Amino acid sequence: MTTFAEAIRNKLATEGISATAAARQVGLSLPAFRAVLKGESVPNARSLSKYAALLGLSVEEVQKLLPERSGEEQKRAPTRSRSSAARNRSPTAARILAFLEQAEAIMNDRLAVMVHRLPKEKRATIGLILQSME
16 A cells, blocks of 8 residues: 555656645645655644645545554644743744733733723623623
């Protein structure tokens, strides 16, 4: 049975597509795409449909080419919390994220002040609306 990596390599060879062009089509960096070509990595759920389009297959057909993960591997699958993802960002991205979080806090504070200044009846109505959204 053909593996996922073999299917990608065969497609690139028969169609004369460069790895760079294929990586761009799938939306990956060239090193990440090469890891897939070597069989060192498999696509995530978000890129699966792009790989399917590249191969001219359905998503279900592509999933059949992927190795099955055992239950133990699924338990150990790396998951990144927001804080660990933030640590791996560039300094510029980290500053932007911090700025956005501060802006969100300021907007929440301003909204609280605006609601506090409303008449009691309107505050009660807003409270009921918020309770119904929970």
